[in-house]
Amino acid sequence: MTTLDRWTRWPAGDAPLQERFSRARQVLAVVLRAALLVAVVANTFSGDRYTGWQLAAAIGWIVSSAVLFAIWHRASRAHRLAPALGSAAVLLTIAALAAEGGATLLAGVIWCGLAVMAVVRLPLGAALITAAGSLASYAFTTGDSLIAVAAVTGGIGLLGYLLRRDAEARSAQRALLAQERAAHAAEAESAALTERARIAREIHDVLAHSLSAQLVHLEAARLMLDRGADREQIRERVVAARRMAQDGLAETRQALSALRGELTPVADQLADLARQEQAELTVRGAPRPLPAEAGLALRRTAQEALTNVRKHAPGSRTTVRLAYLDDGVELEVRNGRPPRGGDRALADSGSGYGLLGMRERAELLGGDLLAGPDDGGWRVLLRLPGDRELPA
Numbered sequence: 001m002t003t004l005d006r007w008t009r010w011p012a013g014d015a016p017l018q019e020r021f022s023r024a025r026q027v028l029a030v031v032l033r034a035a036l037l038v039a040v041v042a043n044t045f046s047g048d049r050y051t052g053w054q055l056a057a058a059i060g061w062i063v064s065s066a067v068l069f070a071i072w073h074r075a076s077r078a079h080r081l082a083p084a085l086g087s088a089a090v091l092l093t094i095a096a097l098a099a100e101g102g103a104t105l106l107a108g109v110i111w112c113g114l115a116v117m118a119v120v121r122l123p124l125g126a127a128l129i130t131a132a133g134s135l136a137s138y139a140f141t142t143g144d145s146l147i148a149v150a151a152v153t154g155g156i157g158l159l160g161y162l163l164r165r166d167a168e169a170r171s172a173q174r175a176l177l178a179q180e181r182a183a184h185a186a187e188a189e190s191a192a193l194t195e196r197a198r199i200a201r202e203i204h205d206v207l208a209h210s211l212s213a214q215l216v217h218l219e220a221a222r223l224m225l226d227r228g229a230d231r232e233q234i235r236e237r238v239v240a241a242r243r244m245a246q247d248g249l250a251e252t253r254q255a256l257s258a259l260r261g262e263l264t265p266v267a268d269q270l271a272d273l274a275r276q277e278q279a280e281l282t283v284r285g286a287p288r289p290l291p292a293e294a295g296l297a298l299r300r301t302a303q304e305a306l307t308n309v310r311k312h313a314p315g316s317r318t319t320v321r322l323a324y325l326d327d328g329v330e331l332e333v334r335n336g337r338p339p340r341g342g343d344r345a346l347a348d349s350g351s352g353y354g355l356l357g358m359r360e361r362a363e364l365l366g367g368d369l370l371a372g373p374d375d376g377g378w379r380v381l382l383r384l385p386g387d388r389e390l391p392a
Contacts, residue, residue: 007125010079011164011171036109037066043105044098054101061098065091065110072114076121084122088114088130092137099141111138112156119160120167131160210248212307217241247276266295266329267322270302274320277306279333285324294384297361298322298331301369304358305333305380313338316377328367328385337376358382 041062044050050058068087075083091110099107111134118130135153142149221237267287274281290298302320309318313335321332355371358380362369367384 116160213244214241279318309335331382
C-alpha cells in the first residue's frame with residue numbers, strides 16, 4: 001500500500017461499513033443518544049437564558065445539528081467525502097455560534113463527537129483535518145486550564161483511534177468470515193459433485209454389469225429361438241438371465257455398503273465372481289482388509305473385464321489373479337484366444353464406457369489401469385496403492 005493510499009483509503013475495508021448489531025446494543029445506542037439529547041436540551045434552555053429570537057436560534061442550533069449529524073453519518077457510510085466534509089464544516093460553524101451564544105454543552109458535544117466520529121469514519125487525511133479543527137475550536141473557546149484541555153483533547157483523539165482500529169479489526173474479521181463461508185460453500189459444492197459422480201459410477205457399474213449379462217443370455221435365447229434350438233437350452237438361458245437379475249440386486253446392496261464406507265471381503269467376492277464366470281482365480285500374498293473404495297474398485301474391474309470376455313471372447317480360457325503386495329494390491333484378468341467358431345454375435349452389446357470407468361476409478365484411488373491385447377487374447381491389470389481411501 002502506497003503512502004497516498006494510506007491517507008486516502010476509507011477505514012474498515014474497501015466496502016462501506018455495514019454491521020448488524022444485536023438488539024440489546026441497538027437499544028442501548030438509542031437510549032444513550034436520547035439521554036445525550038435530553039441533557040443538551042436541558043442545559044441549553046435552563047435558566048430561561050433565551051427569549052424571542054435567541055430562543056428560536058437555540059432551537060435551530062439543536063435541530064440543525066441533529067440533521068447535519070444524520071447527513072454526515074449517511075455520507076460517511078456511503079463513502080461520499082464531499083458531503084461528509086461539507087456537513088462537518090457546517091457543524092463546526094453551528095458549534096461556534098452555540099458557544100458564542102452560551103450553549104457551551106451543545107458546542108462541546110458537537111466538537112468532541114465530530115472529532116471522534118471523523119477519526120473512526122473518514123479517511124486518515126480527512127479525519128485528521130476534521131478532528132484537528134474540532135479539537136482546536138474546543139481548546140480555544142473553553143475556559144479550562146491547559147492541562148485539562150490537553151487531557152480532554154488527547155483522550156478524545158485516543159478514543160477515536162481505538163474505535164477506528166476496532167472497526168478495522170471487525171471489518172477484517174467479517175471479510176475473513178465471508179471468505180471462509182465462501183470456501184466452505186465451494187467445498188460443499190465440490191463434495192456434492194464428487195459424491196454425485198461416485199454414485200453415478202456405482203449405478204453405471206451395477207447396471208452395466210447386471211443388465212449386460214442379462215442381455216447376453218436373452219440375446220442368446222433369441223438366437224436359439226431363431227435357429228430352432230432345443231427348449232431346454234433356451235430355458236437355461238432365461239434362467240441364467242433371471243439369476244443375473246438377482247445378482248444385480250445383491251450387487252446393489254454391496255454398492256450401498258461401499259458407499260457407507262464398510263470394509264469389503266474382496267477375495268471371497270472375487271472367488272464367487274470367478275466361479276460364476278468359470279474363470280480360474282489365484283490369490284497371492286496374505287489377504288488383508290482393504291478400504292471399501294479399493295475393494296469395490298477391484299470387484300468392479302473384475303466384473304467389467306469378465307463381462308467383456310463373455311461378450312468378445314466367449315469360451316476362451318480366463319484367469320483372475322489377485323496379489324496382495326507390500327505397497328498395494330494388484331488385480332489381473334487375462335483371457336486367451338477365443339476358440340474357432342465361437343459365438344461372437346453378442347460382441348456389440350454394452351455401452352462401451354466400461355474401460356473408461358475402470359480407468360477413472362483407478363485414478364481416483366491413486367492407482368493405474370492397463371488394458372490391451374496379450375498373445376491373441378486380452379489382459380486387464382489394475383494396481384492400487386496400499387490402504388488408500390478415495391480422496392474426500
